[in-house]
Amino acid sequence: MQLTEKKKEMWIAYLFILPLLLQFALFTVGPMIFSGIMSFTDWNIVQKASFVGFDNYKNLFQDEKFWKSLYNTVYYMIGIPVGLILAMLLAIGLNRPIKGSKAFRVIFYMPAVCSLAAVAILWQWLLNKDYGLINYALSWFGIEGPSWLGNETWIKAGLIIMMVWKGVGASSIFYLAGLQNVPKSLYEAAEIDGAGKFGMFRHITFPLLTPMTFFLVITGLIGGFQLFVEVVIMASNGGDGPNNSAVTLVVYMFQKAFNYYEMGYASAMAWVLGIIMFIITFIQFKFQDKWVHE
Template sequence: MWYAFLFLTPSLIGFLLFIILPTVSSFFLSFFEWDLLSEPRFAGLGNFETLAKDDLFGTILKNTFIFTIVTIPVGMIISFIVAVLLNQGLKGTNLYRTVYFLPVMASAAGSAVVWKWIFEKDFGLLNYFLGIFGINGPGWLTSTEWAMTSVIIMSVWKHIGFDMVIFLAALQGIPRDYYEAADIDGANAWYKARHITIPLVSYSTFFVLIMAIIRSFQIFDQMYILTKGGPGYSTQVLVYYIYTNAFEYFKLGYASAVAWVLFIIILIITLIQMKLQNKWVFYR
């Protein structure tokens, strides 16, 4: 057995150094005030009390939930539709599958730079096409009304491929006998989708949902490159707020407190999903 631990050692060391140690350190740091230069000063629950009184935190929390509530259903619906279409056995399926998965392979930073050019008000590709139809496109990234929408569009595009692959694998695992029996009984396409397809891929839907929730609450790259959290605070989200407090305002204790609030939010939502899965997830 010793050689098994030998091969696992590099991964275990990385896990301890880059996951466990920072997590434990941030927990203790949340009870201190520290600016990276002076000695940490014990603050007790001071950081959490400040957080509870921070009006900006409420706005940022609302932005995070808006991003999550919109991005998840839109992304999952589109991914599921794409997976259903690719599951029809049409010519070029492998090519389409690759094309849809390419955004997942691309770096988030590189993708955001491309989308920043697409959304550019005066010279961007999107407003250029809108202009062809006589539509004066808005300042996608400079308008408080459109900035969050722009980030949502880019985020949905970025993760469609990953969710699509999960749904496609589940769809391909459904026995054809079920559909043939439904055809014999005269079932239409909607009936088969509602009573066969959707229930039998519910386990993959549950996995995609959990991953999407965690992913959406940890969004950072898009905000940092596309909008810097602006205009105003219209696209400021929790992880970006943690970053600015830690590395711009040098309030590492406060940033750690926000990080643990984020952890608790994700944990609670995940536990609720785990508890409710018995009511709608079907494991075959």
């Protein structure tokens, strides 16, 4: 009797995930297989594709712009640890019983629900060399701010600041949830043993938040590899930036596929990107027991 109950529940569970599975099969696995095949062809979207073996992959590794865009993409990820540290501090702050902390939670979360395009345009203004608020704030300290988006050296920094701002609210919500799962008894026990505030953070809060950090690092890295909209809107020359200083892998992929009629090549790029992401995520899971609290 109990077994059938269990089976019934199992069936219902399958029923619940069925729509998602079907969607995944139709719109993710299908196109993935297709692009995998196409990555070995010279498909230009319109005509019949013919097989070119590993040519696309070989060319990719000799493609200067590919390496540059990969470098930029990885560079942007500096924003992930910065964002996580800020988010953790923010969450700890918001977790205190301060008046209006709920309102602050909403305010900090706001950027996450704003349209990316609108945020990008807003930040174009904030980062403006002569009229932007960022440089205005810097001028209080006597610093003459750079031309964030017009300068090869600063454009990535400008974009990172924006991405941190956009992501920090959402991450801190995750941390908040994590904080609220930390048993109060641990802190009480620590207090009795004479631990200070920092000691409690170091030995209780931080370790117990590592599962959240793990999750956020993984999703952050995956999202970071897919950076597209912000760059296309904010960087000059259709997302290239001065001297290709802003272009990311996905932006370059888009250009190849839709501007230069090289869908086969773009597919190869997508697969290389996918494999990189897989390897990184795999390594993270492999080593999670070294630092993630069970």
